[in-house]
Amino acid sequence: METTDLPKSSWMNEELDMLESACQRFYQEDCAPHYERWEEQGSFDRDAWVKAGETGLLGAEVPEEYGGPGGSFAHDAVITYQATRMGIDGFGAPLHNAIVIPYILQYGSEDQKKQWLPKLISAEYISAIAMTEPAAGSDLQGVRTTARKDGNHYVINGQKTFITNGQLANFIIVVAKTDPKAGAKGTSLFVVETDDVDGFRRGRNLDKIGLKSNDTSELFFDDVRVPASALIGPEEGEGFIQLMEQLPQERLLIALQAMGRIERALAETVAYVKERSAFGKKVIEFQNTQFELAEIKTEATVAKVFVDHCVARHLAGELDAATASMAKYWLTDLQCNLIDRCLQLHGGYGYMNEYPIARMYRDARVERIYGGTNEIMKLLIARSL
Numbered sequence: 001m002e003t004t005d006l007p008k009s010s011w012m013n014e015e016l017d018m019l020e021s022a023c024q025r026f027y028q029e030d031c032a033p034h035y036e037r038w039e040e041q042g043s044f045d046r047d048a049w050v051k052a053g054e055t056g057l058l059g060a061e062v063p064e065e066y067g068g069p070g071g072s073f074a075h076d077a078v079i080t081y082q083a084t085r086m087g088i089d090g091f092g093a094p095l096h097n098a099i100v101i102p103y104i105l106q107y108g109s110e111d112q113k114k115q116w117l118p119k120l121i122s123a124e125y126i127s128a129i130a131m132t133e134p135a136a137g138s139d140l141q142g143v144r145t146t147a148r149k150d151g152n153h154y155v156i157n158g159q160k161t162f163i164t165n166g167q168l169a170n171f172i173i174v175v176a177k178t179d180p181k182a183g184a185k186g187t188s189l190f191v192v193e194t195d196d197v198d199g200f201r202r203g204r205n206l207d208k209i210g211l212k213s214n215d216t217s218e219l220f221f222d223d224v225r226v227p228a229s230a231l232i233g234p235e236e237g238e239g240f241i242q243l244m245e246q247l248p249q250e251r252l253l254i255a256l257q258a259m260g261r262i263e264r265a266l267a268e269t270v271a272y273v274k275e276r277s278a279f280g281k282k283v284i285e286f287q288n289t290q291f292e293l294a295e296i297k298t299e300a301t302v303a304k305v306f307v308d309h310c311v312a313r314h315l316a317g318e319l320d321a322a323t324a325s326m327a328k329y330w331l332t333d334l335q336c337n338l339i340d341r342c343l344q345l346h347g348g349y350g351y352m353n354e355y356p357i358a359r360m361y362r363d364a365r366v367e368r369i370y371g372g373t374n375e376i377m378k379l380l381i382a383r384s385l
């Protein structure tokens with residue numbers, strides 16, 4: 001792929017460079033050859049997850065005492081960024097690594113960590129987080145799924161939708177109401193190990209306009225009994241606070257995915273316009289092409305500096321929720337604008353699925369919606385004014 005020479009991330013180091021190379025090899029050799037088939041079947045192969053685990057790409061932030069390599073968010077940032085940079089957009093591991101696992105690391109008991117983390121690292125457990133319901137997306141407080149205490153168990157009832165990794169996941173964090181009358185304070189998080197329970201059912205693998213290789217599903221919970229030890233955190237009612245604490249990292253992760261895709265779009269487009277001719281010239285020789293690409297590269301450079309600033313602040317424990325929301329909203333809007341302009345420079349070929357830019361155009365769109373819509377991001381930013 002053409003190099004874009006965007007600014008190198010200040011937080012990278014020699015060890016992370018090695019991880020970057022390992023990611024590139026994994027995405028190129030173990031994913032790219034199968035990617036079209038995965039798009040057709042609507043999910044990755046489970047084997048690819050296992051291979052990712054063997055390559056050290058799952059649970060990078062898990063400490064050594066629980067079988068992990070003891071990395072930091074920087075490791076997950078590299079794994080995430082390189083996936084979209086290399087065109088492996090539908091890989092669910094960024095969510096598994098940097099959204100699900102942190103709930104266990106931050107709030108899990110010693111027993112939960114020992115029991116679950118090694119399985120999450122090896123892909124014996126593929127994970128998902130189920131917040132959204134048919135009638136509750138942006139308004140998370142409106143979740144209707146309930147978890148009723150029954151002796152040493154909880155009984156979960158409800159329905160979730162749009163759940164990433166929903167077909168493959170056998171370890172699902174479920175957002176449920178333990179006290180439906182208490183609003184946000186009545187919300188708790190539970191782990192459902194789906195291999196071991198009755199009453200759990202997967203619905204359709206939803207037919208999306210993009211991210212075809214990722215399974216996104218409805219999930220149904222009908223009197224699903226989980227042990228009391230499936231509650232995340234020491235007591236009921238802490239779920240909403242846990243979500244609010246973890247969502248900024250999810251938003252930064254989405255900004256990184258957008259940035260990886262922007263870099264790829266720029267590289268692909270520069271390569272294309274250098275090859276393609278019209279009116280007896282290469283397309284790159286038209287001044288319009290040069291000005292467009294000059295603007296795209298400038299905006300990509302500004303975006304890279306901003307997202308790197310956010311990663312560095314997050315690594316220092318200083319990234320506030322408003323700034324994470326800015327990164328998510330601005331980078332994901334920007335990527336749709338830039339990819340659209342890159343597609344235009346491909347002419348009709350840009351509209352053909354066999355060209356990577358067409359897939360990027362489809363895959364990028366959802367990032368303005370999930371992880372909290374960009375409208376919700378603006379509400380969060382506005383609260384900081």
Ligand SMILES: Cc1cc2nc3c(=O)[nH]c(=O)nc-3n(C[C@H](O)[C@H](O)[C@H](O)COP(=O)(O)OP(=O)(O)OC[C@H]3O[C@@H](n4cnc5c(N)ncnc54)[C@H](O)[C@@H]3O)c2cc1C
Pocket residue numbers: 128129130131132135136137138139161162163164165208211216366369370371372373374375376379
């Ligand atoms: C491919 C995909 C994968 C997903 N993965 C997951 C997952 O793994 N886990 C999970 O729990 N969820 C997941 N989601 C769900 C996603 O997070 C929600 O779709 C999103 O939060 C929006 O909720 P909604 O779809 O109900 O839209 P709604 O909340 O109904 O919003 C509709 C419109 O109203 C706007 N709106 C809503 N409230 C306000 C407001 N207060 N002010 C201004 N505008 C507002 C929204 O911005 C949007 O434009 C996924 C979604 C998709 C499409």
